[in-house]
Amino acid sequence: QLQLQESGPGLVKTSETLSLTCTVSGDSVSSTNYFWGWIRQPPGKGLEWIGTVHYSGSTYYNPSLRSRVTIPIDTSNNQFSLKLTSVTAADTADYYCAARTIVAGGWFDPWGQGTPVTVSS
Amino acid sequence: DIQLTQSPSFLSASVGDRVTISCRASQGISTYLAWYQQKPGKAPKLLIYTASTLQSGVPSRFSGSASGTEFTLTISSLQPEDFATYYCQQLNSYPLTFGGGTKVEIK
Numbered sequence: 001q002l003q004l005q006e007s008g009p010g011l012v013k014t015s016e017t018l019s020l021t022c023t024v025s026g027d028s029v030s031s032t033n034y035f036w037g038w039i040r041q042p043p044g045k046g047l048e049w050i051g052t053v054h055y056s057g058s059t060y061y062n063p064s065l066r067s068r069v070t071i072p073i074d075t076s077n078n079q080f081s082l083k084l085t086s087v088t089a090a091d092t093a094d095y096y097c098a099a100r101t102i103v104a105g106g107w108f109d110p111w112g113q114g115t116p117v118t119v120s121s
Numbered sequence: 122d123i124q125l126t127q128s129p130s131f132l133s134a135s136v137g138d139r140v141t142i143s144c145r146a147s148q149g150i151s152t153y154l155a156w157y158q159q160k161p162g163k164a165p166k167l168l169i170y171t172a173s174t175l176q177s178g179v180p181s182r183f184s185g186s187a188s189g190t191e192f193t194l195t196i197s198s199l200q201p202e203d204f205a206t207y208y209c210q211q212l213n214s215y216p217l218t219f220g221g222g223t224k225v226e227i228k
Contacts, residue, residue, distance in 0.1 A: 096164055105213060107167055
């Protein structure tokens with residue numbers, strides 16, 4: 001079945017770029033059945049949607065992060081990534097990748113286990 | 122942006138209790154709402170989608186309903202493994218948004 005797994009550095013310096021990868025197994029990242037997305041959760045707080053992309057090239061980003069975020073797809077490795085530039089302490093969070101079903105009102109399932117990222121100077 | 126207001130933000134209940142959690146949308150979202158359960162240190166888990174459809178493998182004590190912009194998650198008989206935080210999410214339009222969460226603790 002479809003499974004996702006996040007990877008990447010757990011510590012990023014202030015003002016640098018946060019880069020995480022989500023490896024997809026059980027289906028292809030070029031599948032037209034899913035959008036691929038990132039969600040984050042600051043320590044002790046709620047969930048925040050970051051962005052969602054489709055293999056076709058459609059991209060949707062949270063307006064609060066749009067100027068700093070990209071989500072590229074790497075079909076050769078069956079992965080998609082999160083790039084967040086100019087990070088500050090406010091970007092410290094657990095980061096989750098997830099698949100969004102492409103039907104109208106499609107939901108996120110499954111999710112990766114999540115990876116913690118701390119931003120510090 | 123569509124705001125989702127969850128209530129209560131915290132509730133204390135006993136095993137066997139019937140529990141209801143509310144999620145109110147700031148504008149119409151059809152039935153494009155999902156509910157997730159999150160336990161400490163774990164990823165959110167999908168419980169219900171399109172407001173009332175139970176995800177495969179989720180116990181039938183969980184149910185969801187909708188009336189206009191009001192959505193409800195009900196746990197008919199709370200079990201020890203249900204103590205967790207619950208989030209609603211609207212999937213009607215971008216930007217996708219989550220409710221603030223409801224933490225269910227043991228009384």
